[in-house]
Amino acid sequence: MPDKKILMGGNIAIAEGAILAGCHAYFGYPITPQNEILEHMSKRMSEEGRVFVQTESELAAINMVYGAAASGCRAMTSTSSPGFSLQQEGISYMSGSELPGVIVNVMRGGPGLGNIGGAQGDYFQATKGGGHGDYKVITLAPASVQEMMDLTMLAFDLADKYRNPVIVLADGFLGQAMEPVVIRKAVTALPEKKWAVSGTKGRQKNIINSFEMDPAAFPGRVKVLLDKFDRMQKDEVRFEDINLEDASIALIAYGSASRAALTAMNLARSKGIKVGLLRPVTLFPFPYNAIKKLANKIDRFIVAELSAGQLIEDVRIAAGTEMKIDLVARYGGAPMTAEDIIEAIEKAM
Amino acid sequence: MTGLESLKTESTLYSKPESLADRATHYCAGCGHGIVQRLIAEVVDELNIFDRAICVSSIGCTVTSYNYFNFDGLESAHGRAPAVATAIKRCHPNLVPFTIQGDGDLASIGVAEIVHVCARGENLTIIFVNNAIYGMTGGQMAPTTLIDMYSTSTPGGRKPDTSGYPIRMSEMLSTLDGPAYISRVSLHNPANIRRAKKAIKLAFKTQLAGLGLSLVEILSPCPVNWKMDPVKALEFVAGKMTQQYPLGEFKISDAAALLKKDL
Ligand SMILES: Cc1ncc(C[n+]2csc(CCOP(=O)(O)OP(=O)(O)O)c2C)c(N)n1
Numbered sequence: 001m002p003d004k005k006i007l008m009g010g011n012i013a014i015a016e017g018a019i020l021a022g023c024h025a026y027f028g029y030p031i032t033p034q035n036e037i038l039e040h041m042s043k044r045m046s047e048e049g050r051v052f053v054q055t056e057s058e059l060a061a062i063n064m065v066y067g068a069a070a071s072g073c074r075a076m077t078s079t080s081s082p083g084f085s086l087q088q089e090g091i092s093y094m095s096g097s098e099l100p101g102v103i104v105n106v107m108r109g110g111p112g113l114g115n116i117g118g119a120q121g122d123y124f125q126a127t128k129g130g131g132h133g134d135y136k137v138i139t140l141a142p143a144s145v146q147e148m149m150d151l152t153m154l155a156f157d158l159a160d161k162y163r164n165p166v167i168v169l170a171d172g173f174l175g176q177a178m179e180p181v182v183i184r185k186a187v188t189a190l191p192e193k194k195w196a197v198s199g200t201k202g203r204q205k206n207i208i209n210s211f212e213m214d215p216a217a218f219p220g221r222v223k224v225l226l227d228k229f230d231r232m233q234k235d236e237v238r239f240e241d242i243n244l245e246d247a248s249i250a251l252i253a254y255g256s257a258s259r260a261a262l263t264a265m266n267l268a269r270s271k272g273i274k275v276g277l278l279r280p281v282t283l284f285p286f287p288y289n290a291i292k293k294l295a296n297k298i299d300r301f302i303v304a305e306l307s308a309g310q311l312i313e314d315v316r317i318a319a320g321t322e323m324k325i326d327l328v329a330r331y332g333g334a335p336m337t338a339e340d341i342i343e344a345i346e347k348a349m
Numbered sequence: 350m351t352g353l354e355s356l357k358t359e360s361t362l363y364s365k366p367e368s369l370a371d372r373a374t375h376y377c378a379g380c381g382h383g384i385v386q387r388l389i390a391e392v393v394d395e396l397n398i399f400d401r402a403i404c405v406s407s408i409g410c411t412v413t414s415y416n417y418f419n420f421d422g423l424e425s426a427h428g429r430a431p432a433v434a435t436a437i438k439r440c441h442p443n444l445v446p447f448t449i450q451g452d453g454d455l456a457s458i459g460v461a462e463i464v465h466v467c468a469r470g471e472n473l474t475i476i477f478v479n480n481a482i483y484g485m486t487g488g489q490m491a492p493t494t495l496i497d498m499y500s501t502s503t504p505g506g507r508k509p510d511t512s513g514y515p516i517r518m519s520e521m522l523s524t525l526d527g528p529a530y531i532s533r534v535s536l537h538n539p540a541n542i543r544r545a546k547k548a549i550k551l552a553f554k555t556q557l558a559g560l561g562l563s564l565v566e567i568l569s570p571c572p573v574n575w576k577m578d579p580v581k582a583l584e585f586v587a588g589k590m591t592q593q594y595p596l597g598e599f600k601i602s603d604a605a606a607l608l609k610k611d612l
Contacts, residue, residue: 025440051439055432056465063429063462067405067436070423071444075436093426197421197437199444201400207415208423209406213375 005180010148011036013181014078014104014168017152019044020186023102024073025051027064029083032116033172034106037078058083062090062103069099070208072196074156078104080172081122082113091165092131095225096210098195100159102152103137104168106175107306109333117333118172118256120306126169127284127314134222136229138166138236139283141254145179151281153184158236160191162228169283171306173256173335238281239290243269247276249345250294252315253304254280257336261304264341275345283311291318300324302344307331324348366390368399370417379579381536381569382410385449385478386417388546392553393420401445405434407459409451410484428459431466431475438473445556447474452493453483456518463522467562470527474552475564477518480571481590488574492516495593499576515593519566523599529561531600535568537587541596547612554608561602568594 008016015037018026026045028038038054045052051068055061061077068075079087084105094101107122109115124130126139138158140151148170155166197206212218243265244250253261258279268275278294280287295301301319305311308331315325328344330336365371369390376383393402404422406414407430415422425433430448437446455463455477463475482500483489489502493515497506507515519533530552534545545567552563568590570582577585 025436027436051436053435053439053469056461059429060432060435060462060465063426063432064436066425066429067423067433068440070433071403071437071440073440075440089426090429093424097424197403197423198441199401199403200420205419206421209413209415211412211424213413 003182005182007178008145008181009036010145010170010174010177011106012040013145013148014152014170015040015044016183017149018076018102018156019048020149020184021153021156022074022187022190023050023076023156025064025068025075027053027055027061027075027077029055029058029061029079031080031083033108033118033175034078034080034104036175037104058086059090062087065101065103066090066094066097066099069094069101070097070197072193072198074190076102076104078106080106080108081110081119084122084125088125088131091137092133092135093210094165095135095137096133097208098163099165099208100163101165102155102159102168103165104152104170107169107171109331115333116172118174118306118335119331119333120171120255120257121310121331122169123283123305123307123310126167127286135225136232136284137164138162138232138285139169140166141169141281141283142174143255143258143279145174145177146181148174149181149184153187162232164228169255171255172333233285236282237285237287237289239287240279240281241290242277244276244278244294246274248274248299249276249302249348250298251275251277251302251304251341252280252291252311253277254283254311255306257304257306260336260338261341263338264345267338267342268345273345273349286314286318288314288318291315295319295323300326300348302326302328302341302348304328304336304341306336366394368393368402368419370419372417374417375413376410377573379570379572379582380410381480381567381571382478384536384542385476385567385569386414388542388549389447389476390418391546392550395550396553396557398445398553398557401443403437403444403446405430405437405446405448407448407450407454408485409454411449411451411478412485414449428454428457429462430454431459431462434473435466435469435471438471445553447476447553449476449478451484452477452479452481452491456492456516463518464525467522467525467527467564470529470561472556472559472561474556475562476549477564477566478569479566479594480569482571482574484571484574495589517594519564519599522564527562528564528600529602530555530563530605532598533566533568533594533596535586535591535596536570537568537583550612551605551608555605558604558608560604563605566594
């Protein structure tokens with residue numbers, strides 16, 4: 001019998017995914033277009049006997065995630081772009097202190113107050129560290145309501161596996177989308193956290209920090225982090241490839257832009273144009289190798305993003321300076337249609 | 350007094366609390382932070398909460414205060430210790446988290462967090478060390494710096510027309526309904542240090558009884574940044590600081606007041 005599907009909103013799928021993953025504490029501050037996560041959690045976390053706090057700011061929210069994570073609990077906050085900017089210091093502290101935790105950013109148009117339309121303008125901020133210092137954060141990019149649930153669950157596992165925060169980077173269009181979802185099984189066994197600050201009963205004391213009084217001692221601690229980021233790049237790259245075997249043009253897009261790209265690819269194929277799609281699911285670690293290999297056998301990349309040329313920089317790094325790469329950019333909260341991409345494909349022919 | 354206590358103290362007059370780590374601190378000579386840490390350690394020992402206490406350090410001279418206790422502790426970003434402590438307490442109601450925060454941390458960058466931890470009446474303890482200066486960064490003006498007081502960023506003394514007025518945090522926070530206990534004490538002589546310890550103990554007992562937020566503001570000398578010798582610094586606390594920041598209880602719930610009898 002096929003799994004039963006339930007019609008669900010993207011933001012709700014994130015909230016339910018977190019609950020299924022054993023998220024014990026949620027902290028958030030209202031901001032459109034992700035308010036449904038906060039509102040849904042306010043009801044569901046108390047039903048589950050877990051912790052919910054509507055915080056005074058996104059700063060407080062991320063620092064509560066820090067505290068909950070330090071004490072050994074799975075914890076999450078969700079926000080949208082301006083709030084995500086405020087959380088960068090806290091995310092840097094979490095990475096520096098080797099604390100797991102999940103940060104959901106349902107991106108909207110920016111810079112500044114921007115607008116509440118969906119966008120992908122926080123790509124650099126999410127994938128390149130974003131806050132101060134040398135750190136990286138695994139960034140997962142869902143492209144469907146099902147993935148809003150599944151990647152939120154994966155985020156908690158990866159956070160614990162690496163003792164590092166993980167970002168779920170969605171956008172306002174996906175947050176508001178309604179699609180059928182298969183509800184996953186709840187996680188029952190959570191990893192033990194011997195390092196947590198949870199009271200010294202029966203053991204030596206634990207300390208959580210990102211600081212070394214001795215200046216000579218800190219580079220060694222950063223090196224431990226850097227080795228971890230290398231392992232992520234080696235072991236955690238995830239992407240989807242469709243119709244790339246015989247393609248002469250490869251579309252590269254993630255999140256809701258990849259939905260437009262998929263439709264454009266199908267339209268182009270129906271006209272006999274050999275187009276394929278590579279959809280990164282992890283934005284950090286980025287699928288550099290897959291794109292590099294692809295560059296050897298296709299004629300051209302077309303990058304479609306809801307930002308003004310951010311994703312394309314990683315594609316350029318992977319494909320090299322000689323490769324032809326076109327950009328289809330919609331920014332400032334404007335949606336992208338398949339026609340926008342078809343136009344670029346036809347121009348490239 | 351039964352008379353038996355004095356018999357006991359004949360053998361051990363003064364010893365290091367179990368909860369206090371056996372190591373040197375980084376605090377300057379004449380600084381009050383070391384005294385505060387010792388008082389907390391004594392209270393943790395006396396209340397037998399060694400395996401439940403969590404030190405939430407903040408950014409300032411107390412940045413590594415977790416190093417000087419033998420129980421669990423962690424760092425928090427500048428001003429955010431109350432948020433960190435909130436999460437720990439909500440996730441583990443049996444733990445006993447407390448923050449140690451300076452005046453820059455609590456009364457400037459962390460104002461939103463301290464107001465809201467009080468407004469929510471979180472069942473945790475705030476130890477607020479007010480030395481009227483940014484110690485760690487080398488003596489700049491703090492929100493609590495007195496009018497006409499020298500700092501490296503008010504070289505002619507703090508003037509209200511350009512730098513505003515010092516903030517009385519305990520009085521301000523006492524207007525909120527959430528806190529169960531707020532008091533201000535001082536470290537300028539042994540009698541006041543003993544009173545400070547009682548206040549700290551009452552604050553922890555308030556948390557242990559589940560009565561809500563407890564906050565102790567401690568006036569503390571910073572001779573190095575004040576550019577005074579340690580004795581002058583204590584006189585400054587006793588005279589000038591207590592004028593601006595009167596000692597006493599600003600808020601105590603009926604239930605918390607009952608805890609006083611067996612301090
Ligand atoms: C976001 C941020 N801003 C500024 C600093 C620099 N900083 C470190 S300690 C400190 C002042 C601390 O003063 P106070 O809270 O009064 O504590 P004290 O050092 O006097 O004990 C500042 C501004 C920082 N670490 N982080």
